[in-house]
Amino acid sequence: xxxxxxxxxxxxxxxxxxxxxxxxxxxxxxxxxxxxxxxxxxxxxxxxxxxxxxxxxxxxxxxxxxxxxxxxxxxxxxxxxxxxxxxxxxxxxxxxxxxxxxxxxxxxxxxxxxxxxxxxxxxxxxxxxxxxxxxxxxxxxxxxxxxxxxxxxxxxxxxxxxxxxxxxxxxxxxxxxxxxxxxxxxxxxxxxxxxxxxxxxxxxxxxxxxxxxxxxxxxxxxxxxxxxxxxxxxxxxxxxxxxxxxxxxxxxxxxxxxxxxxxxxxxxxxxxxxxxxxxxxxxxxxxxxxxxxxxxxxxxxxxxxxxxxxxxxxxxxxxxxxxxxxxxxxxxxxxxxxxxxxxxxxxxxxxxxxxxxxxxxxxxxxxxx
Numbered sequence: 439x440x441x442x443x444x445x446x447x448x449x450x451x452x453x454x455x456x457x458x459x460x461x462x463x464x465x466x467x468x469x470x471x472x473x474x475x476x477x478x479x480x481x482x483x484x485x486x487x488x489x490x491x492x493x494x495x496x497x498x499x500x501x502x503x504x505x506x507x508x509x510x511x512x513x514x515x516x517x518x519x520x521x522x523x524x525x526x527x528x529x530x531x532x533x534x535x536x537x538x539x540x541x542x543x544x545x546x547x548x549x550x551x552x553x554x555x556x557x558x559x560x561x562x563x564x565x566x567x568x569x570x571x572x573x574x575x576x577x578x579x580x581x582x583x584x585x586x587x588x589x590x591x592x593x594x595x596x597x598x599x600x601x602x603x604x605x606x607x608x609x610x611x612x613x614x615x616x617x618x619x620x621x622x623x624x625x626x627x628x629x630x631x632x633x634x635x636x637x638x639x640x641x642x643x644x645x646x647x648x649x650x651x652x653x654x655x656x657x658x659x660x661x662x663x664x665x666x667x668x669x670x671x672x673x674x675x676x677x678x679x680x681x682x683x684x685x686x687x688x689x690x691x692x693x694x695x696x697x698x699x700x701x702x703x704x705x706x707x708x709x710x711x712x713x714x715x716x717x718x719x720x721x722x723x724x725x726x727x728x729x730x731x732x733x734x735x736x737x738x739x740x741x742x743x744x745x746x747x748x749x750x751x752x753x754x755x756x757x758x759x760x761x762x763x764x765x766x767x768x769x770x771x772x773x774x775x776x777x778x779x780x781x782x783x784x785x786x787x788x789x790x791x792x793x794x795x796x797x798x799x800x801x802x803x804x805x806x807x
Contacts, residue, residue, distance in 0.1 A: 466698045468741050471512065473734045476694040476708035477724045478504055478658075480526040481717035483534060487527065489634045491583075491612035493536050500718030501525040501536075504693050507662060512695035520628070522561075522662045522691055526710055527717060528650075533635045537561050537660065541628040543667055544619045545674040546581040552602060555579065555586040556688070561631050562661040564701060567644035569657045569727075571704040572598070572802045574643065577606065581629045583613040589643070593702040595744075596800040610634040622669045652714035655727060659696075659707035664689040705737050705803075729789040729805060735767050736774065736797040739785055743799070753783050753799065 483497040507522040509515035520540035527534040539561065546558045555578035556562070566574035571593060578586040587606045592598025611633055617626025637649035650656060665688050666677040676685035690699055694708035713722040727733070742760040747753050754760050755778045766772060774787040782799045789795045793805045 468697060468703075469738050471697040471706075473731070475706065476505060477711065477726075478502075478526060478708065479711050479713050479722050479724055480528050480533075481713050481715055481719075481722070483527040483529045483532075484716035484718060487532070487534050487632075487634065489534075489610040489612040489632050491614035491630050491632045493525075493538070493614075493630050493632060497527055497534075497717060498525060498536055500716075501527050504660075507660070507691040507693055508695055510661065510690035510692045510696050510699055510701070512697055518662075518664075518689065518691040520664065522660075524660050524693065528712055530649075531636060531638075533637065533640060535563055535633040535635070537631050537662075539628050539630070539662060541581075541617075542626055543622070543669075543674060544581055544615050544617050544626040544629060545622075545667070546584070546619060548580055548584050549582055551584060552586050552588075553584060555584060556663040558582075558663075559665060560663045562663065562701070563633065564659045564661070564704070564707060565640065566657040566704045566707065567640060567650075568804075569655070569704075570802050570804050572800075574657075574704055575606065575640070576600075576701075577609075577633070577635075579611055579613070579631050579633070581613060581615055581619055583611050583631075585609065585611055590702065592800055592802075593704065595700075595702065605639075606635055607639050608636040609639070620674070622672050622674050650712045652712055653725070655709045655711045655725075657704055657707045658710045659701065659704075660693040661701050662691045664691065705734075705801075728791055729793055729795055731767050732770060732772070732787055732789045732795045733797075733803050735765050735772055736785055736787060736795055736803065738765055739774065739776075740797055740801055743783065753778060753781075757785075 485497050487495050487497050503523045503525055507518060509518060522539045524537040548555055548558050558580040560578045560580045563577045574590050576588050576590060589601045589604040590598050613629060613631050615629045618624055641648050666686050667674045668677050679686055696703055696706045711724050715722055739760055743753050757774060757776050772787060774785050776783055776785045784796060784798045786794055786796050792807050795805055797803045
């Protein structure tokens with residue numbers, strides 16, 4: 439961070455403030471939301487992928503699309519105005535991501551890497567390789583192809599800083615605009631983005647510091663920021679709140695809904711499962727994380743501990759104080775154990791396949807055997 443310019447440092451702090459502001463909306467009952475993360479099987483690229491944003495390589499035509507994106511808060515909010523969907527592929531060197539976005543008014547302003555890209559319309563990618571909700575990656579790209587990549591040591595809610603100086607070294611970005619960029623008044627079709635992310639960088643926070651193996655699952659989510667705009671004097675401008683100089687809040691459209699306007703809840707991201715079969719050949723079934731339901735039960739206790747601390751100024755020291763008896767896990771005799779100190783806690787539970795599942799006060803989850 440010491441090498442960052444003052445402007446970039448301020449931009450980073452501003453981004454953190456935006457994220458924290460989103461978390462200050464009326465509280466959400468996260469437990470009431472269904473545990474139903476989206477999932478996707480990423481097949482091997484059967485041929486070379488040219489990263490130019492056009493998505494016309496034979497490999498992409500064989501890869502399936504994700505489901506169409508929904509509002510970040512889920513079904514309680516209206517469907518997005520414009521369609522968004524994504525694809526994934528991989529090979530020995532790269533993780534490939536592509537997205538297609540409808541957009542009648544193409545515009546972008548930010549040209550310097552690591553600018554706060556969501557101040558433009560953008561496409562965003564979040565990756566937690568080992569699924570522990572810590573040490574995860576964020577990448578944002580606008581229609582000019584300008585990237586902002588960073589690592590989060592922990593989610594903001596758990597006190598984690600953003601390392602803005604961290605880069606996905608060797609990353610390739612391609613964008614194609616279908617229309618005219620920054621020409622107000624005409625009707626555009628949209629834009630596509632294509633990303634090639636090297637395993638040699640992504641493996642930094644992965645289990646064993648290695649690329650994924652066939653059958654392995656990583657946590658992932660996609661987001662799209664969309665601002666409402668007006669046209670005046672032949673230029674685009676963000677639509678303002680009535681009687682204010684502040685723009686209307688942006689729309690946030692995602693693949694796997696978060697339940698709140700906060701992408702920094704990695705436990706709500708989807709899953710990508712890596713298959714060694716070439717795209718276009720025999721399909722592969724997605725296999726759920728066998729300990730996912732146990733992890734979710736512990737996450738519910740984490741939510742309750744957070745609420746308890748907000749109300750009492752300290753964490754509960756007994757599970758009875760968290761009403762643990764009303765949490766059930768299908769086919770598992772869920773009997774968690776909690777250990778506490780004056781300022782921390784750890785809760786564990788027996789999982790499946792001989793695993794013990796852990797969660798701590800800062801939200802990190804992991805398995806031991």
